[in-house]
Amino acid sequence: MIRLENVNKYFYKDEPREVHALSDINLIVQEGEFTLFNGPSGCGKTTLLNAIGALDSIDSGKIYLDETDITTLSEQARTELRLTQMGFVFQSYNLVPVLSVEENIGFIMKLRGFSDKEIKQRVLEVSSLLKIDNKLKLLPNELSGGQQQRVAVARAVAAKPKIILADEPTANLDSKNSQILIDMMRELNKKEGMSILFASHDELIMESARRVVELNDGILVDDNRR
Amino acid sequence: MYKLILKMAWKNSFLRPARTLLVITMIAVSMSMMLAIQGLYDGMVKNMIDKNKRSGSGDISLYAQDYRVEKDIKYIIKDALKIKEDIQKLEGVKAVVLRLLADGLLSTARKSSFASIHGIDLNEEEEFGEFSKFLKQGEINLNKRGALIGIELAKTLKVRVGSKIIFSAQDSSGDINSIALRVRGILQTTNVGLDTNSIFVDIKSLHKFLGTSSKDATQIAVMGEDEKLLHVVKSNYSNLDVKSFLELQPMIKQMQEMMVIFNSITFFIVMSVVFIGIFGVVYVSILDRIREFGILLGIGMQYKYIRVQIFLESIIVGLIGYLGGAVLGIVFLVYLRDYGLDLSSFSDALEMWGYEAVITGTIKVSYFTSTFWAIITASVLSVIIPLRKIKKLNPIEVIKAEK
Numbered sequence: 001m002i003r004l005e006n007v008n009k010y011f012y013k014d015e016p017r018e019v020h021a022l023s024d025i026n027l028i029v030q031e032g033e034f035t036l037f038n039g040p041s042g043c044g045k046t047t048l049l050n051a052i053g054a055l056d057s058i059d060s061g062k063i064y065l066d067e068t069d070i071t072t073l074s075e076q077a078r079t080e081l082r083l084t085q086m087g088f089v090f091q092s093y094n095l096v097p098v099l100s101v102e103e104n105i106g107f108i109m110k111l112r113g114f115s116d117k118e119i120k121q122r123v124l125e126v127s128s129l130l131k132i133d134n135k136l137k138l139l140p141n142e143l144s145g146g147q148q149q150r151v152a153v154a155r156a157v158a159a160k161p162k163i164i165l166a167d168e169p170t171a172n173l174d175s176k177n178s179q180i181l182i183d184m185m186r187e188l189n190k191k192e193g194m195s196i197l198f199a200s201h202d203e204l205i206m207e208s209a210r211r212v213v214e215l216n217d218g219i220l221v222d223d224n225r226r
Numbered sequence: 227m228y229k230l231i232l233k234m235a236w237k238n239s240f241l242r243p244a245r246t247l248l249v250i251t252m253i254a255v256s257m258s259m260m261l262a263i264q265g266l267y268d269g270m271v272k273n274m275i276d277k278n279k280r281s282g283s284g285d286i287s288l289y290a291q292d293y294r295v296e297k298d299i300k301y302i303i304k305d306a307l308k309i310k311e312d313i314q315k316l317e318g319v320k321a322v323v324l325r326l327l328a329d330g331l332l333s334t335a336r337k338s339s340f341a342s343i344h345g346i347d348l349n350e351e352e353e354f355g356e357f358s359k360f361l362k363q364g365e366i367n368l369n370k371r372g373a374l375i376g377i378e379l380a381k382t383l384k385v386r387v388g389s390k391i392i393f394s395a396q397d398s399s400g401d402i403n404s405i406a407l408r409v410r411g412i413l414q415t416t417n418v419g420l421d422t423n424s425i426f427v428d429i430k431s432l433h434k435f436l437g438t439s440s441k442d443a444t445q446i447a448v449m450g451e452d453e454k455l456l457h458v459v460k461s462n463y464s465n466l467d468v469k470s471f472l473e474l475q476p477m478i479k480q481m482q483e484m485m486v487i488f489n490s491i492t493f494f495i496v497m498s499v500v501f502i503g504i505f506g507v508v509y510v511s512i513l514d515r516i517r518e519f520g521i522l523l524g525i526g527m528q529y530k531y532i533r534v535q536i537f538l539e540s541i542i543v544g545l546i547g548y549l550g551g552a553v554l555g556i557v558f559l560v561y562l563r564d565y566g567l568d569l570s571s572f573s574d575a576l577e578m579w580g581y582e583a584v585i586t587g588t589i590k591v592s593y594f595t596s597t598f599w600a601i602i603t604a605s606v607l608s609v610i611i612p613l614r615k616i617k618k619l620n621p622i623e624v625i626k627a628e629k
Contacts, residue, residue, distance in 0.1 A: 055524055056622045076528075083526025090625065094521040098237035103230065110227055111527055155525075167625075 002029040002052055002163065002195070007061035009047055009218075021047045022058065023218040029197065031162070034189045036198045036209035044218040045199040046167055052197065053086055053165045054078040065162070083111055087156030087194075089166035093148040095140040095155070101127070102136040105154040112159055119158075126154045129191070130184050146177030150184065157188055164188075164196045170205065182208045231531055235538035238511065245510070246543060249503045253547025254554055257597060260496040261555030265562055265587030267485045272588050274416065275471070275478055280355025281415035283474045284323070284447035286459055289467040293444055299328055299398055299436055303466060306443035313459065318452035321354040323347065324443035326432050330395025332425060337383045342424050343393055345432030354449055363387050364411030368428040373407035377414040378422040385409050393425065398437040405435050497600045500544070505608035508540050512612040519616050520624025532616055536609050544605035552594055562587030 009022035021044045029035055029052075037045035050056035051063060054070050063070050070081060082088070087108070095104045105127060106119040114122075127133040130150040132143075140148055149169060156164050166185070170178035182204055189196050198205050206212060214222035240246055279285060288309070293301035303309065310322045326345035331338055348368055351357035358366045362377055364387035373393075375385060385391060387409055394404040407427065415421055433440045448459065460468045472479045512519070519532055566586035573583035 050622055050625070055625065079523065079526055079528060081526075082524070083528075086526075088525050090521065094518070096234065096518065096522075098234055098241065099230075103233075107230075108525065110230055111531070113227070 001031055001064075001066060003027075003062075003064040004052070005062040005064075007048075007051065007058050007063060009044075009051060009056070009058045013059065019218075021218050022051065025061070025218075025220050027213065027220065027223070029163075029195055031195055032189065032193045033211055034186060034196050034209055035211040035213060036200060036205055037213050037215060038201060038206060039215035039221075040201065043215040045201075045215050047218075048215065049165050049167055049197060049199040052163070053088065054081050083108065084159075085162045087159070087161040087164045089149070089152050089156050089164065089169045091168040091171045093140070093145070093152045093172075095148060095151055097140055099139075100136065101132060101138050101140070101143070101151050104140065104151055105136075105158050107155055108159040114159070122158050123154075126158050129188060130154050144177075146173050146180065149173060149177070149181055153181065153185060153188070157192060157194065160192060160194065162194060164194055165199075166196065167199045168202075169198070170200065170202045175204065178202060178204050227531065228534065231535045232538055235535045236542060238515070238535070239539045239542045241511065241514075245507060249507045249543055250547045250550060252503050253500050253544065253601070254550030256496045256499050257548065257551025257601070258554035258558055260492055261551070261593050261597065262558040262562060262587065263492050264489050264593050265559045265589060266567060266585055267489055268590065269562065269566075269587040270585050271478070271482055271485050273586060274481070277360075277416050278475060278478065279449070279471055280357070281360060281417045281420055282447070283469075283471050284321075284354065284449045285451050285471050286448040286456055287469055287471075287474060288446040288448070288459070288463055289444065289469075291465070291467050294467060297327075297329055299326075299396075299438060299444060302438060302442045302444055303446060304439075305441050306446055307441040309463065309466075310443075310446055312462075313446065313448055316450075316455060316458060318450045318455040320449040321350075322449070323350045323354045323447050324429065325445040325447060326429050326436070326438065326442075327444045328395045328432070328436055330393055332379070332383065333392045333394070334383050334385055334389065339379065339382050340423060341379060341393065343395065343432060344420075344424055344426045345429035346426050347429050354447065360413040360415045362412045362414040364409070367410045368426070368431075371405070371407050371431065372410040372427075374411045374413050374426040375409050376421040376424045377412050379424065380409070380412050382422075387411060391425070395436070397435065403435060405431075493596075493600065497604050500547070500601055501604040501608050503547075504540055504544055504605050505611070507543060508536065508609050509612045511539065512536065512615060516615075516619065517624050520619050520621045523619065524621035524625055529617060533613055536613055536616070537606065540605040540609045541602065544601045548598060548601045551597070555593070556589075559587055559589045559593075563589055 004025050004027040007022050007025040011019040011021050025048065037048055039045050047056065051058050054073070058071055065081070065085060070078065073081060096107065099107065102123055105123045109119045109122060123136070124133060127136060130153060132147055132150050132154065135143060135147060140151065143151065170181060173181060185196060186208055198209065210226050212224045213220060288303065290301040290303045306324050310324055313319060313322050328343050330341060330343060332341035348357065348366060366374065368374070373391065383391070389409045391407050391409060392404050393407060394402060397403050407425070430440060456470050522532060523529065563586055566584040568584050570583045
């Protein structure tokens with residue numbers, strides 16, 4: 001479970017151009033939720049996602065992952081937390097260009113010390129779910145954008161983290177590939193039971209999400225469960 | 227994990243193959259040149275030392291006390307023959323010769339010059355230092371008052387093979403005597419002292435001329451490089467003036483030290499080039515991939531793994547450069563050892579300083595081991611600054627920049 005209490009985040013604090021990016025955000029995300037942070041550009045959805053993902057710091061408030069306050073952790077502990085508890089999907093895929101699809105998918109598992117046998121088994125399982133099991137020996141630059149993003153999702157979910165954080169994962173994809181990706185992520189959410197948090201203004205994701213958290217100027221304006 | 231990191235490092239090293247190959251070539255060529263220069267420097271000194279030992283002092287020389295100062299045959303080693311036989315029995319001794327030296331005046335019908343006459347036994351000298359290899363013109367023959375003359379002295383007196391010369395000197399009883407000799411051969415030892423003022427005659431004839439006992443000698447030269455041997459000879463013959471080669475030739479010791487300095491400077495310059503080359507390729511490669519590193523840190527890869535990866539990338543480039551340099555270096559060094567570098571056009575200047583016109587190189591394992599460690603060190607040091615850049619990297623900045 002993720003719990004946010006009075007989270008505030010400023011950019012350019014105490015400068016004339018100060019921006020109040022997150023304003024007193026209070027939110028609870030239960031395990032296994034398929035949640036979208038929605039809102040116009042600059043509303044704070046990515047900032048919120050980065051704060052939950054222990055990538056960015058906040059100025060005040062608390063963010064709990066289960067019972068751990070992640071805002072008090074050291075940089076090394078945050079890195080460890082990201083590795084063990086979270087999976088990230090970025091807009092630009094960000095795969096390791098010199099590693100094959102198979103190695104990219106197993107990368108986080110390798111970092112976490114899983115055995116080669118476990119990694120191989122899990123890579124096959126996830127790649128099959130995401131329909132890239134016939135691309136395992138290829139390099140990322142030999143894949144289409146949609147396929148690369150599926151590899152990025154596979155990498156994020158392979159080590160079975162508690163939360164998947166996906167920032168604009170469909171921004172570089174056409175509508176067909178976007179739909180395929182969203183369907184696959186829903187499928188994963190159902191099968192693997194991990195929480196998936198999106199930051200996006202993509203209509204397709206909005207249609208699929210079971211919970212939509214609306215943000216505007218850093219303020220949580222609506223929280224709609226379907 | 228480290229296997230995967232090694233794979234990433236290897237592949238990233240050749241992400242821009244032209245750039246990496248250029249640096250590898252630069253390392254290999256500069257290293258091979260450095261090895262060749264080291265081999266030549268050492269070869270020059272080694273050849274000079276070798277010729278000086280063979281033609282002059284050997285590894286150890288024994289003189290009567292005060293002989294080297296007075297240069298008078300009254301300071302002769304008595305019963306040198308017995309000492310020679312005793313030294314021959316010592317461990318580590320390769321050869322021993324007796325020599326009789328006297329200073330005097332060497333004249334032709336038109337010219338005269340100061341000269342040192344060396345009484346030698348040709349057979350023993352051949353065994354001691356392949357004496358015949360110093361012959362430049364004529365033949366090695368000391369029969370019938372035959373004499374061999376240093377090349378520079380021959381030029382001074384304008385004598386040729388077959389010329390008659392007169393050597394005058396004070397004998398053991400203090401009388402001035404002269405002996406007529408015929409030049410049978412002209413020698414070039416590259417031992418400056420010998421080439422400019424020495425003639426060589428049969429030791430028995432010289433004993434007769436100087437009125438000294440055939441059992442005596444002014445110098446006993448010993449070939450045998452063992453440090454222990456020097457110590458034993460010094461302690462056994464404390465009544466004599468026993469000197470090692472380098473004690474007799476302090477100039478050569480200085481030259482050796484100078485060559486070490488030259489080699490060190492060359493080494494430093496080449497390693498600086500290697501350092502800059504590796505630094506350049508690693509730094510640019512990191513700048514190219516700064517986003518990748520930020521993302522890797524963002525998804526939870528620990529900095530220590532990235533550090534290992536960067537070190538490996540640098541070491542891979544350094545090691546391949548080293549291997550290329552070592553192979554090229556061996557080719558150069560073997561060529562220089564077998565054929566030498568012909569500097570005949572500078573022969574006058576070189577021979578004046580005791581060097582040969584054709585310089586042959588030496589090959590030492592230490593050239594390769596020291597270069598190996600230097601390249602590894604340069605590889606490791608060259609990534610420190612690029613690593614600091616990654617360490618300061620905030621993943622969120624990279625992720626934001628991406629958007």
